[in-house]
Amino acid sequence: MSSDVRHPRGRGPSAWTTRRWLRLGVALSLTVLAVLGTLGAWVLGRTTTLSEELVDVRSPALTTAIHLESAVLNQETGIRGYGLTGSKDFVTPYKRGLTEQKTYAANLTELLNGDRARLDDLTAVQDALEQWQERFARPIAAEPPGAPSPLATERAAEGKESFDQVREAMAGQQERLRQDRVRARDDLMATMKVRNWVFGAIGILIVILTAIIFEGLRRGITRPLEQLGADARTIAGGDFDHPITPTGPADLRRLSSEIDFMRRRLVRELAFTEEARLLLDAQTGDLQRSNAELEQFAYVASHDLQEPLRKVSSFTQLLQRRYGGQLDERADQYIEFAVDGANRMQVLINDLLDFSRVGRLHNAQQGVDLDKKLEETLSALSVGIEEAGATITHDPLPTLIADSTQMGMLWQNLIGNAVKFRRPEEAPKVHVTADREGELWRFSVTDNGIGIAPEYAEKVFVIFQRLHTKDAYSGSGIGLAMCKKIVEFHGGTIAVDPHHQDGARITFTLAPEPPEPPGPSTLPEATRAEAELPS
Missing domain, CATH: 3.30.565.10 (Histidine kinase-like ATPase, C-terminal domain)
Structure with missing residues (x-):
């Protein structure tokens, strides 16, 4: 490569090639997208966890606690009616309440598995309920039917006080479960807002990255290539003095410099070729004139020589016929030489005339x-x-x-x-x-x-x-x-x-x-x- 071609030097961004810029852009884009993707994945996971907790734990736990309260109230209503009337009809709600109590308590234990505080609330409810059942419900249920139970009257105040403790424990449990559900719902809503912001930011950043990449490609590759193409078309149109300005990354500038070097070399070659063509045209003109003069000379000379040659040939032949044998042998030989030379000269002139006519007379x-x-x-x-x-x-x-x-x-x-x-x-x-x-x-x-x-x-x-x-x-x-x-x-x-x-x-x-x-x-x-x- 000639020293006329200037290559970018240095280690700064100005010396970076298109490949290096593309690698940097891709690396930055992937890094940003990876960070945003990780954050988005975390937000989605958090939203899913909170949603599952709210749907599968908090709401069912509160509902089950309410059902448990209903089962306990059925027990209290049945025992109180049985104690006052002695009718067996009141025992049925009590027994059904006991069955439902076990079921709902087991469900709550399963739902609240791992939540120590809420399991303690359930334990408190069960302890209070066990105390009421032991002191009031079971003894009354064991009384024979048919007449009011004296025990019901005797322990009425104590039973009311004990069942109020059950009510208080269940109310506290339900209130805390309700607060847990509200808190889980608030966390879910907040997380969903964060999720929406994150994905909105991801979308905006993707648009911004796309715009930046597009603009970078336009400025760094498309526009320099368009400029190079426009310069090349201008040169191809005949304006060989039009310079090519290097723009863009290092490799595109190097390409522009090499093309401009070829343009300058082509200009020099064209100038040399034009000089050679002009010299060749001049030499061709001289050669044409010289050939024309030579052909004209050959034609005129041979044409004008024919008449005196015919005279020489005619008179030498006449001399040979009239005086042949009357002179000595040497004279006859000289006359024969003259006749032969004249005849050969005439043949040569005729051939020369024919040769000069080829390509001259069409x-x-x-x-x-x-x-x-x-x-x-x-x-x-x-x-x-x-x-x-x-x-x-x-x-x-x-x-x-x-x-x-x-x-x-x-x-x-x-x-x-x-x-x-x-x-x-x-x-x-x-x-x-x-x-x-x-x-x-x-x-x-x-x-x-x-x-x-x-x-x-x-x-x-x-x-x-x-x-x-x-x-x-x-x-x-x-x-x-x-x-x-x-x-x-x-x-x-x-x-x-x-x-x-x-x-x-x-x-x-x-x-x-x-x-x-x-x-x-x-x-x-x-x-x-x-x-x-x-x-």
Whole structure:
């Protein structure tokens, strides 16, 4: 990482990353919620305990004490009536009261289990009741029925006093049970209020924590990311000088700094690329002008040389016909050299003219049947093919949008070379293939001639480059260079197959439709002037 990127330093909160802030927020939230949850659980438990005590203990205890009082009153009423009248009907309420007394006393003992004070109250009631029963109730109940009991009259005052003590003990017991119930109810109501406050506080704190977390995420993550996204969109829109301001936690600031570093580096690269593009445009313009001047020179030079060359060729041939054999042998040899040189010079100039026309003068692109065009080429080369005893075969060839004349020149040069560079002891055999390869067509021209060494695979496509002397193989050295120019003009490539043995194989590709050539309006002035020259 370059030193241009600034990373947050230090150990304070400003150096904390998003993960650390989130961990702190989650820890604090969980701590607060745990405390509130514990308090809420305690309040709920306390409310449940008080409610159970009130419902299951205090209220039933008071009710049972009242029932116990009713059972005791039944006993007193029955004994008092039996003592005054001697009627057996009064004994029944007494006996039922005794049974109910035992039941209610047992229930109270069970309900008040563990409450020492209230058990003491029950004991006091039972002691007072036992004293009244022993001194008054049982003796009277044991008297025979049918007549009033003298004992009832005799102990009336004592019985009343003893039963008043029972009443007083039961009244005290019931009052304290009633107070216990009221106190338990008040505690329950107070605890319920506390519970409501606690859960209300929990709800409010949850809302506050949610708001704090939301605001923290918005300020610490969402807003810095939105700002970073807005800056990135501004830069993507073309404003590469727009700076990115680091905001938010340490890791987001570090990310912003790294993106800003990339932006500055991109600005430098774009500036360098723009400078390179301007330099390349200038060099391209110079190269186009240079190429235009060279093509114009080649065209004009070859075009203007044809007329004096024709004169030289015509008069040397006329000199050879008229004075051949009249001069000495050396003179005849000189005249023959002049005629041969003039003829070769004329061939070279014509080839150079054809080479300069490729890509300079654009004929109308049209559908070209390469099968038919190859047959026309073979017809034009029929004399040379027949003299060499060559056999030319080919696969079915496609129809492409191309320059018909240039396609003829392409086949003429490739087939002509395959026939010309043959082995002396073997008749030439040439085969042409065509295969679809993606969006292109790949062609090959294979022969059984002398072949091309791998080290010369590139050199043979350079203009005027020859691998053999003029005496061994005739030619101007322009043929394969012209093929390369034609193929590239039609959007393809051409090369020598280095893996082929026993001869040479030239492979090239052509597009179904060649790229649109530049019109005269887009050519440099020198090139437009060449295009207007007569061919």
